[in-house]
Amino acid sequence: MKRRDFIKKVGTGSGALAGGAVGATAILGAPAVHAQEKTYEWKMVTTWPKNFPGLGTGAEFLADTITRMTNGRVKVRVYGAGELVPAFEAFGAVSQGTAQMGHGAAYYWKGKSEAAQFFAAVPFGLTAQEMNGWIYHGGGMELWKEIYADFNLVPTAAGNTGVQMGGWFNKEIKTIDDLKGLKMRIPGLGGEVLKRAGGTPVSLPGGEIFTSLESGAIDATEWVGPYNDKAFGLFKAAKYYYYPGFHEPGTTLESFINKDALEELPDHLQLIVLNACRVANQDMLAEFTNRNNQALQSLINEEGVVLKKFPDEVLAELRRLSEDVVADVAETDEMTRKVYESYKAFRAQAIDWHTVSEQAYLNARNPKGVV
Numbered sequence: 001m002k003r004r005d006f007i008k009k010v011g012t013g014s015g016a017l018a019g020g021a022v023g024a025t026a027i028l029g030a031p032a033v034h035a036q037e038k039t040y041e042w043k044m045v046t047t048w049p050k051n052f053p054g055l056g057t058g059a060e061f062l063a064d065t066i067t068r069m070t071n072g073r074v075k076v077r078v079y080g081a082g083e084l085v086p087a088f089e090a091f092g093a094v095s096q097g098t099a100q101m102g103h104g105a106a107y108y109w110k111g112k113s114e115a116a117q118f119f120a121a122v123p124f125g126l127t128a129q130e131m132n133g134w135i136y137h138g139g140g141m142e143l144w145k146e147i148y149a150d151f152n153l154v155p156t157a158a159g160n161t162g163v164q165m166g167g168w169f170n171k172e173i174k175t176i177d178d179l180k181g182l183k184m185r186i187p188g189l190g191g192e193v194l195k196r197a198g199g200t201p202v203s204l205p206g207g208e209i210f211t212s213l214e215s216g217a218i219d220a221t222e223w224v225g226p227y228n229d230k231a232f233g234l235f236k237a238a239k240y241y242y243y244p245g246f247h248e249p250g251t252t253l254e255s256f257i258n259k260d261a262l263e264e265l266p267d268h269l270q271l272i273v274l275n276a277c278r279v280a281n282q283d284m285l286a287e288f289t290n291r292n293n294q295a296l297q298s299l300i301n302e303e304g305v306v307l308k309k310f311p312d313e314v315l316a317e318l319r320r321l322s323e324d325v326v327a328d329v330a331e332t333d334e335m336t337r338k339v340y341e342s343y344k345a346f347r348a349q350a351i352d353w354h355t356v357s358e359q360a361y362l363n364a365r366n367p368k369g370v371v
């Protein structure tokens with residue numbers, strides 16, 4: 001657009017400027033134009049305690065990034081679990097417009113949609129790197145949007161924990177039978193796998209885990225990884241810390257945005273909001289990658305935690321049960337079937353490729369060989 005056409009257009013569109021013989025510089029610098037820029041005050045509800053390391057601070061990072069990248073035009077304020085609504089009511093609150101945005105994990109909403117769980121974590125499923133491949137480039141995002149559209153929400157990835165830990169136990173897990181009768185906090189499809197193994201899965205928001213474990217209301221728990229688990233003090237209530245977190249191999253944290261609130265924004269602000277989520281998605285994984293081993297060493301060396309690997313036979317049995325659980329969930333409804341088929345095809349491709357890339361390299365790099 002030529003400069004004078006632009007000036008003409010601005011002049012035409014602005015009542016304040018119409019009719020006046022105003023110089024170009026005055027028009028382009030006119031405060032009246034800026035005064036027309038609408039600002040938006042957004043509330044972000046989360047499923048995490050306010051400022052909880054990694055997860056809660058990740059939500060704060062996202063809110064701050066949006067606020068600053070929009071130069072304050074979209075001002076986002078974060079509410080921790082229970083501040084505006086309880087953790088597990090965040091989805092409904094954003095769906096209804098009580099808040100404009102939420103930060104959580106999709107498996108918390110399995111009561112709304114079984115298919116949602118595929119966008120958080122699947123036992124023996126995709127790693128963080130693979131989740132991003134599926135969501136951003138493998139068709140996952142389109143399916144995710146389709147599911148959340150029924151709730152007037154727009155979802156996107158906004159954090160990843162990487163491979164989690166298997167959890168905290170007060171007894172050793174030597175065979176699959178040791179999981180029988182075990183009451184364990186473990187959400188989503190991982191919980192279904194525990195049920196198949198004879199245990200009782202419990203879904204609790206993070207803030208309630210420690211007291212439940214300490215009081216004996218639950219026998220065992222998983223939460224995230226060393227950095228987060230140490231922050232909750234879980235080592236004070238259980239002795240054995242098991243790995244790997246077969247049930248959450250690269251959990252995607254999500255942002256869910258009220259569709260009307262998002263679409264009310266001009267295009268470029270919508271793009272900033274969605275891309276800030278991408279930045280948050282990458283940043284959280286980077287933070288966990290840096291912090292987890294430091295926390296793990298401290299748990300072992302300073303807190304006397306006993307680190308244990310699930311025996312290979314137990315993992316093999318859990319993998320078999322997981323395949324059944326995931327295949328059965330696919331039968332729930334047509335949408336879940338569609339998501340399952342997409343996820344399954346991507347997983348097969350990821351296994352092929354990563355056998356000759358990531359996995360081969362990690363094995364080659366490790367002086368202990370294949371562990």
Ligand code: CA
Nearest residue numbers: 222223224248
């Ligand atoms: Ca977890």
